[in-house]
Amino acid sequence: MYDDRQEVLERHMRILEAVLFASNEPLDANSLLPFVGDGARVGELLEALQQRYAGRGVNLVRRGDKWAFRTADDLGFLLRREESETRPLSRAALETLSIIAYHQPATRAEIEEVRGVATGKGTLDLLMEAGWIRMRGRRRTPGRPVTYGTTDAFLDHFGLESLSDLPGMDELKGSGLLSGRLPATLQIPLPFDSALRDDEDPLEPDDLGSDEDHADD
Incomplete structure (x- = not known):
């Protein structure tokens, strides 16, 4: 047996x-x-x-x-093989990706508050096209802003089992992924939970295909 x-x-x-x-x-x-x-x-x-x-x-x-x-x-x-040179992510994209990873779910306004500068629509679009971030839901606040979070493709690309494996703030700043001007209040998160938070609502089908919504959030 x-x-x-x-x-x-x-x-x-x-x-x-x-x-x-x-x-x-x-x-x-x-x-x-x-x-x-x-x-x-x-x-x-x-x-x-x-x-x-x-x-x-x-x-x-x-x-x-x-x-x-x-x-x-x-x-x-x-x-490793010789490959054609690819365009690296801009500092704005790296900072935006780092902020989303450590603050998710985060709205565009919250990202801008941490960075201290406006975040262009193209930056978020670039990260979504790469498959590293996605729209999670809408925050239950005035204006109903879209929230963003990282994906499993983000974990796979950076060799992480979960978000708890993200490096500490000193490591990020030392590698140039985060600007030294960013506040020290960023916290290493628990492993990513795809479930919506209590202050989020699921996106409607129209939300996923609306470029105007991305630009206004």
Whole structure:
């Protein structure tokens, strides 16, 4: 009986391994469940698979509530190739992204209050096009401003399991990601929770496609 159960677990892990290798983006447990069938403890299987790949050239990593195979951090240099020069994010975009990561959910006005300068619509659009931030909801305050938060793609790009892995303020300022003029009241958040806060309402479908709404928030 034990051997039969172990054989089933091994088969399930092989299936998850194959699906994750074939996927071009991280997958969550609910997306993986249909491949192994109802009743399978996908979370436990993923953790066991993660342990199996620990110390190898490829690791199974967690990004928010999703999983993906990634090259081991200490071997990344082996896969670097000469690439055409890409335009780096502007200081405004870096500061805006950092503020959203540490203050989320944040409105455009709140971002501007922390930065001390106006935030152009293009900056938020650039970060949304990169897939690093998204509109979360509308704040229950006059004007109903849109709130912004980071995404799982943000975690994946920067190699974070959750927002609790974000560097401290001194590290951010030392690396130039935050200006020294920013207040010291920024706090490292708890792991990202996609649920709306008590002071937020969900976005209506029209909100997601309205450029005017972005510019006015």
